[in-house]
Amino acid sequence: MSKTVTKTLQATLATPTAGKEQRLQRLLDTYREALHDAFDNRADTMSAVNDVVTPYELPYQAKDALKSYVPKLRSTYNAEELDDEHPLRLVNRAAKFDYSDEREHGFVWQVPQPGRGTNFWIPLRVNPEQESLWFDLLSEDAKAGELRLQRHRTSWELHVTVEYPVEESTDPDNPTYIGFDVGESALITGCALKRDVPRKPMLVSGSRARHLRKEMFTTLRRLQSRDAAEWRVDERFDHYQNALTDIVEKASRQAVEYAQQFENPVIVLEDLSYIRERLDYGKFMNRRLHAWAFARLQGRLEDKATEEGIRVEYVNAAYTSQTCHACGRLGRRSQQAEFVCPHDDCHVSEFQADINAAANIAGRANPWGESVRWEPGRDDSPQDGSACDSATVHQETSPRTGQMTLSVYSD
Numbered sequence: 001m002s003k004t005v006t007k008t009l010q011a012t013l014a015t016p017t018a019g020k021e022q023r024l025q026r027l028l029d030t031y032r033e034a035l036h037d038a039f040d041n042r043a044d045t046m047s048a049v050n051d052v053v054t055p056y057e058l059p060y061q062a063k064d065a066l067k068s069y070v071p072k073l074r075s076t077y078n079a080e081e082l083d084d085e086h087p088l089r090l091v092n093r094a095a096k097f098d099y100s101d102e103r104e105h106g107f108v109w110q111v112p113q114p115g116r117g118t119n120f121w122i123p124l125r126v127n128p129e130q131e132s133l134w135f136d137l138l139s140e141d142a143k144a145g146e147l148r149l150q151r152h153r154t155s156w157e158l159h160v161t162v163e164y165p166v167e168e169s170t171d172p173d174n175p176t177y178i179g180f181d182v183g184e185s186a187l188i189t190g191c192a193l194k195r196d197v198p199r200k201p202m203l204v205s206g207s208r209a210r211h212l213r214k215e216m217f218t219t220l221r222r223l224q225s226r227d228a229a230e231w232r233v234d235e236r237f238d239h240y241q242n243a244l245t246d247i248v249e250k251a252s253r254q255a256v257e258y259a260q261q262f263e264n265p266v267i268v269l270e271d272l273s274y275i276r277e278r279l280d281y282g283k284f285m286n287r288r289l290h291a292w293a294f295a296r297l298q299g300r301l302e303d304k305a306t307e308e309g310i311r312v313e314y315v316n317a318a319y320t321s322q323t324c325h326a327c328g329r330l331g332r333r334s335q336q337a338e339f340v341c342p343h344d345d346c347h348v349s350e351f352q353a354d355i356n357a358a359a360n361i362a363g364r365a366n367p368w369g370e371s372v373r374w375e376p377g378r379d380d381s382p383q384d385g386s387a388c389d390s391a392t393v394h395q396e397t398s399p400r401t402g403q404m405t406l407s408v409y410s411d
Contacts, residue, residue: 005166007163009159013157024111025151028088045071049066050067061094095144107134181361182269191355192259193362196363252301266312269313270315325356325363338352
């Protein structure tokens with residue numbers, strides 16, 4: 001059995017000649033003009049969009065993309081106005097690539113142009129980690145979807161959506177459930193359960209991501225207050241977004257490699273469909289938490305796990321950080337990184353909070369179903385206010401002894 005996976009390939013166009021640069025820019029400008037014209041005319045069907053865009057000097061691949069995209073802007077995306085920096089969208093018939101190892105840049109793309117015999121080839125710098133999928137695209141083992149071309153201040157970037165088959169993971173006879181908790185203090189925490197006992201946890205620090213987001217917010221606000229040039233603001237924004245994307249890619253890869261060390265791994269994630277509605281830590285904390293793409297990290301983890309044939313399950317996210325993984329009763333977080341179980345008959349007194357949450361997530365992947373309390377015992381936020389700006393917070397070590405060190409987890 002196999003399943004279809006969708007992925008986006010990324011490539012940068014090699015520096016074009018002056019003539020090709022002008023043709024690329026004219027193509028992008030004309031597309032944006034046609035897009036705004038169709039949107040402003042409230043074209044909500046493919047036929048209505050076609051009537052608007054037909055006079056424009058665009059290749060048919062761009063016009064077909066507009067006919068599919070414009071009707072969705074209001075009906076699906078609820079757009080009231082358009083950004084001026086929309087990428088050029090092309091249907092999959094524009095996915096004409098070639099490869100030769102005799103060229104400096106092996107892969108080239110045929111850029112569609114209006115009119116007959118006007119297309120031209122341009123070299124691509126592809127992401128080395130995605131090179132095998134580019135070859136699959138050439139051999140038709142992968143199927144191209146939409147293409148998007150965007151100009152940055154100093155470069156052109158091409159994104160190609162591809163679909164390709166992977167072997168669908170089967171239900172293992174004796175699975176090892178591995179829970180992953182995504183958060184701010186620890187970017188991602190993993191914990192495997194063997195015989196209901198936490199084993200060999202992993203933590204990826206979130207300090208670098210927090211620092212970048214805080215620096216991005218401060219820098220962009222300062223540039224805007226100084227009326228800096230738009231290209232300079234965009235350049236800094238792209239810098240921070242690329243850095244955060246790199247963090248997401250490395251963390252998700254590390255998580256999958258962690259899961260692969262266990263026999264018959266099954267990755268368990270929280271269902272974060274309504275995380276924005278559930279979070280309510282005040283205006284400042286909500287802004288910071290919502291700015292972090294929890295679902296984005298989970299999505300990349302699931303993509304990589306699927307490619308490796310590892311099954312992924314989602315469970316109810318309610319109270320995973322408030323419940324003791326050992327006794328299943330409600331406890332509290334007296335500090336950001338510390339979970340306290342107050343019940344005397346439980347062998348857990350204090351526990352690393354993120355590992356406790358990850359163990360709870362793993363434990364909810366239960367073939368007999370799960371039981372989640374309807375009402376929490378208390379507010380889930382740290383009682384000492386240590387989450388207020390965790391990038392600069394010094395956390396004191398608890399004077400009580402407890403099960404908080406990673407060395408206690410071993411086979």
